[in-house]
Amino acid sequence: MPFAESRTPTAEPLLGDDGPAWLHVHLGLYGRWSFSGPRATDVAGAGLRGGGNAAAVPEPGATVRLRLEAEDLAADLTGPARCEALDGQGVRAVLARLGPDPVRNEPGDRERFVTTIRSRRAAVGQLILDQSIAAGPGNIYRADCLFRTGISPLTPGSEVSPERLGALWDDLAATMADDVDSGVIRTVPPDLRPEPVPEGDEEAGRFAVYHRTGRPCLRCGTTIVEKDLVGRRLFWCPGCQR
Ligand SMILES: [Zn+2]
Known part of the structure; x- marks a missing residue:
């Protein structure tokens, strides 16, 4: 089985048939x-x-x-979506169907992310949740990292410039790495965090647009909207995301 280039070079020596067993866990929504x-x-x-x-x-x-x-x-x-023991070949099969991981952010990952999204006509807000394009980002990072970089989630991937997609990858990598360190998902940009947090809008202290439908945008004041996109709730600001 071909081993996806640039994936887990540090794990490769351990993936032989006589290597250790690996535990594969995907928390999913409820794990x-x-x-x-x-x-x-x-x-x-x-x-x-x-x-x-x-x-x-x-x-x-x-x-x-x-x-x-x-x-x-x-x-x-x-409550995990997946929980299984794998041998080396099983690990390779899982890695081969995953895109680059923003938390690892290895050489070539940024370019691979940009090139793949640019080759697709689906909305960029849909593509981000495709784990074969980027492994890891969920609904919160999808919403707030697009907000942070000012990209409209409805724009076809092929129409977002490489520069903006590169900025999106960098923002995913930085935001997710910070949250791994702190153990808490907090995606509202520090300079937009309201002080004090408005009563009844407590999520403004953690999220910029995620879960804030009907609230004023922290950057431009436009009302945050949401729609269903491939079965998941998508949140964004129509005022400052283009
Ligand atoms: Zn806005």
């Missing part, structure tokens, strides 16, 4: 990790938040799909 045991409060970052602080690790609940356990700490996975 989450939770932590228990005396050391649970030490766990944070990398998108994970420390959970309870029980004196001992409790028995796993009925909905737990997988438990990873160490001394004084357990990580329980519930």
